[in-house]
Amino acid sequence: MSNFVVSARKYRPQTFDTVVGQSSITTTLKNAIKNDHLAQAFLFFGSRGVGKTTTARILAKTINCSNLGSDIEPCNQCESCTSFNEGHSFNILELDAASNNSVDDIRNLIDQVRIAPQIGNHKIFIIDEVHMLSSSAFNAFLKTLEEPPKHAIFILATTEKHKILPTILSRCQIFDFHRIQIDAIVGQLQSIATKEKIKVDEKGLHVIAQKADGAMRDALSIFDQIVSFSNQNVTYEAVLENLNVLDYDYYFKVIAAALDEKIADNLLIFNEILAKGFDGSQFILGLSEHLRNLLVCKDQATLELIEVPTEIKELYFQQSKVSSQAFIVLALDLLRDTDIHYRASKNKRLSIEIALMKLCSIQALLKTKQ
Ligand SMILES: Nc1ncnc2c1ncn2[C@@H]1O[C@H](COP(=O)(O)OP(=O)(O)O)[C@@H](O)[C@H]1O
Ligand SMILES: [Mg+2]
Numbered sequence: 001m002s003n004f005v006v007s008a009r010k011y012r013p014q015t016f017d018t019v020v021g022q023s024s025i026t027t028t029l030k031n032a033i034k035n036d037h038l039a040q041a042f043l044f045f046g047s048r049g050v051g052k053t054t055t056a057r058i059l060a061k062t063i064n065c066s067n068l069g070s071d072i073e074p075c076n077q078c079e080s081c082t083s084f085n086e087g088h089s090f091n092i093l094e095l096d097a098a099s100n101n102s103v104d105d106i107r108n109l110i111d112q113v114r115i116a117p118q119i120g121n122h123k124i125f126i127i128d129e130v131h132m133l134s135s136s137a138f139n140a141f142l143k144t145l146e147e148p149p150k151h152a153i154f155i156l157a158t159t160e161k162h163k164i165l166p167t168i169l170s171r172c173q174i175f176d177f178h179r180i181q182i183d184a185i186v187g188q189l190q191s192i193a194t195k196e197k198i199k200v201d202e203k204g205l206h207v208i209a210q211k212a213d214g215a216m217r218d219a220l221s222i223f224d225q226i227v228s229f230s231n232q233n234v235t236y237e238a239v240l241e242n243l244n245v246l247d248y249d250y251y252f253k254v255i256a257a258a259l260d261e262k263i264a265d266n267l268l269i270f271n272e273i274l275a276k277g278f279d280g281s282q283f284i285l286g287l288s289e290h291l292r293n294l295l296v297c298k299d300q301a302t303l304e305l306i307e308v309p310t311e312i313k314e315l316y317f318q319q320s321k322v323s324s325q326a327f328i329v330l331a332l333d334l335l336r337d338t339d340i341h342y343r344a345s346k347n348k349r350l351s352i353e354i355a356l357m358k359l360c361s362i363q364a365l366l367k368t369k370q
């Protein structure tokens with residue numbers, strides 16, 4: 001285990017095409033390079049772990065690559081690419097503003113900006129977490145950004161665009177990095193698992209992707225954790241256990257019992273859930289999400305809004321067919337109320353039990369109204 005490299009580092013994309021889920025950004029950047037329309041300053045903005053630093057490095061390498069093919073990807077072989085990959089490039093400099101945020105740090109960088117590149121045409125400065133610069137450092141940097149020498153290109157990255165001075169923003173071409181979709185994360189995990197010869201279960205990968213909330217880095221760290229926990233066998237059960245997530249199956253059962261008006265069944269299921277150590281409010285939120293998925297399944301137009309594994313999708317279809325729209329909407333309303341009052345409730349268990357009883361009474365209520 002001594003030479004174990006975490007997946008987030010081992011699988012950092014080295015070319016534009018391998019960056020997952022950001023194709024509109026990578027295509028725009030490639031076109032700009034191809035047409036020689038490169039801006040002098042970029043700002044990459046988006047939540048953490050979505051590929052900002054990765055893309056900044058690829059862009060920097062591509063601009064300086066001496067062996068650029070027609071696909072506009074860095075070759076990762078020429079002297080410029082390899083020296084950057086090995087961390088001693090003179091033409092691509094990276095400043096992590098999270099740990100180097102003083103005026104002196106920026107002055108050092110500005111000194112570097114003035115010196116023209118020895119090889120190649122461009123000198124590229126990546127300033128990561130740029131919102132962390134102190135305000136005096138920001139001001140010192142502003143002058144350079146206003147009138148940069150021709151050879152200088154700046155790539156700024158941040159998770160907090162609102163902390164960047166408008167004068168800086170107005171000088172940058174801004175790229176908004178989106179959270180990565182669940183399917184795309186699952187695909188990436190699957191391809192890494194194949195390369196690492198790790199057994200995985202698609203359902204399990206989905207739960208990991210959901211937990212990662214759009215951040216690939218988080219998905220990879222969770223994945224690593226479960227790989228070691230499960231002895232290289234990422235089953236659905238192992239993921240649920242490790243992440244303390246409730247099996248989809250419980251929600252299907254609760255709704256089936258509600259449709260059949262079986263209060264006793266639901267009280268017993270809920271008892272089992274509590275016995276497993278799950279928290280009531282987590283259950284209410286999960287059940288609401290489940291109902292939302294059922295509703296989304298009812299209409300072809302909203303079908304793409306459901307993000308669950310393929311084999312579970314079929315189960316959603318089946319249950320959505322037997323649940324009326326009125327039932328789902330009333331149930332969602334009821335759960336929302338329960339959630340709002342849950343925190344203040346003195347008997348939390350009872351408040352959910354009451355909700356379950358009401359849930360089992362919706363069908364009867366709807367029948368009397370017909
Ligand atoms: N869009 C993506 N495609 C593939 N891997 C990604 C992507 N975004 C992040 N990663 C993974 O997460 C790690 C950290 O990504 P990074 O680019 O540093 O994120 P950010 O700078 O947005 O916080 C990368 O090394 C890579 O393994
Ligand atoms: Mg980063």
Ligand SMILES: [Zn+2]
Nearest residue numbers: 065075078081
């Ligand atoms: Zn190259």
